[in-house]
Amino acid sequence: MDRILRSISFIFHPIIMPILGVIFYFHKSPRFIPEEVMYAKLISIGILTIVLPILTYYLLKTLGKVDTIYLKTTNERIYPLAINCIIILIVIVRILSQAQIVELYYFFVGILISTMACLFLAIFKFKASIHMISISGLFMFFIALSIHFSINITGTLALMSIILGAVATSRLHTKAHNYMELIMGFFVGAIPQFILVNHWL
Template identity: 75%
Template sequence: MDRILKSISFIFHPLIMPVLGVGFYYFISPRFTPQEIIYAKLVSLTILTIILPVLIYFLLKTLDKVQSIYLKTTNERILPLLLNCVIILIVLLRILTQSQFAELYFFFIGILISTMSCLILAIFRFKASIHMISISGLFMFFIALSIHFNININDILALMCIITGAIATSRLHLKAHNYKELLMGIFVGVMPQLILVNYWL
């Protein structure tokens, strides 16, 4: 059981959530988008939001700025979160403009707000769960997309509920967070996406 719960935290790492959200958007969107554009966007996002942060992590670890990929202390979180804000800004300016994909643009605006909120909390010594921020923000985006495109994805939403519960259980079991940090993570993840729905739904 211990290995399973550790695997859940690793498999559903926050870094992969933005790409999952974009991939899901292209999968259910009734709008025609050329395959070349979809491929280019997904590759670009994978490089910027997954590969680049991993490389930055190894650099910070080499410089002894972080000890673990899970960023267990608030001090360890500040610099990676700040750099992640810069990466998201690059995505918004160069890859997902509002005129092309308004849904994805505001999805990433929400991610930026959540990341900045998590950074502010870290500065004030509060360790909100980044795992819960990412999965709950993605969950809210999926719900908004189902309403926006009028598509029944109840099976996927049910699966998201299970995954969210599994991640929360994993973080508690590993003693990475307490209940307050998990609930704050859910709030920080959901609220920006919920508020920004007004701009594209």
């Protein structure tokens, strides 16, 4: 059980949540989007939100700005979060157009707001759970898409609820966070997505 709970944090790592949201959108959207456009967006976003953060981590580790991939202290979080804000901003400005794919545009605006809020909290020495921020934001985005496109994804939402609970349990089991940090992470991830729904739903 210990291994299972620890593995959950790696399987549902925050770094993969943005690309999962993009894949889910392209899979469920009833709009016609050319395949070459979808693949171009996926590859670009994958490079920027997965490959680049990994390379950035190793650079920061070499420079002595972070000690481990777990970012156990608030000081270790500041540089990665600040850089991630820049990366997400690049995605919004250069890859996703509000006029072209409005849902994904505001999904990433929500991610940017959540990341900035997490950075702000880290500066003031509060370690909100990044795992909870990412999974709760994705969960809220799925709910909004189901309403927006009038699609039945009850099974997906039920699975996401289980995953949300499993991630929270995993973070508590590994003593990475306490209850307050998990609760704060949930709201930091979900509230921006909920508010921004008004712009595209």
